[in-house]
Amino acid sequence: MKQQDVIAALGALAQDSRLEVFRLLVRTGKEGLAAGDIAQRLGIPASSLSFHLSQLHEAGLVSQRREGRSLIYSADYASMNALMAFLTENCCEGEGCEATAAPRTAGAC
Amino acid sequence: MKQQDVIAALGALAQDSRLEVFRLLVRTGKEGLAAGDIAQRLGIPASSLSFHLSQLHEAGLVSQRREGRSLIYSADYASMNALMAFLTENCCEGEGCEATAAPRTAGAC
DNA sequence: CGGATATTTCGATAAGTGTCGAAATGAAGC
DNA sequence: GCTTCATTTCGACACTTATCGAAATATCCG
DSSP: OOHHHHHHHHHHHSSHHHHHHHHHHHHHOTTOEEHHHHHHHHTOOHHHHHHHHHHHHHTTSEEEEEETTEEEEEEOHHHHHHHHHHHHHHHSOSSTTTTSSSOOOSOOO | OOHHHHHHHHHHHSSHHHHHHHHHHHHHOTTOEEHHHHHHHHTOOHHHHHHHHHHHHHTTSEEEEEETTEEEEEEOHHHHHHHHHHHHHHHSOSSTTTTSSSOOOSSOO
């Protein structure tokens, strides 16, 4: 994962509605949710939600499939894992995350 | 860590110069680097860097201490760990991260 | 085809972000 | 106290982001 992709992903998650949407999709699992469902559950106007979903999609964090009239969105776990891997690799090493700050008794991260 | 803090942290990292700065500080370790050093190493004008450092600082990702005339910045590993913990908890569970997508042979995170 | 439903695109607007030179602040040393 | 060095604050600018109603697009069904 290149730094530019990481920035896109971080930027996509760095917004209230979008983080909420993503968390909802993660909780929901790979079956996903229709755009309308998400809008209703989170109380976000359709056009606003559409904007946010496209941001998440461009960042590669969610995938989209059509099912009848609905577009079903679901979290892309592979991307999220790649993001976590990058952060663990590049933002937690170098005598941080391992020894400092958190004692890390077992498998804390 | 509250969702608002997470958003602040993600937003702080979601920018080229800032992610670069943060990675540099993580690599450097807790002794940290003076603002001027960072500016020189990354080729960022002092005033721009100052802006970015304050964003990182507000987000709690870096800490600041004065040493003579210089301000030394260093990565706050505890905050980063808290961020990782939130993401692992809220954005990787629910049959993702564990089983799906990445096979996770061992401790891939 | 025509109507109903789900979602996106458009357009306007308000607010936030990134950039960087110039001026201001803070600390140290003579 | 004056000078020097390190850094921040200010101000101006261009650019991006978030918001949401109205209109357009896509799909299904009878």
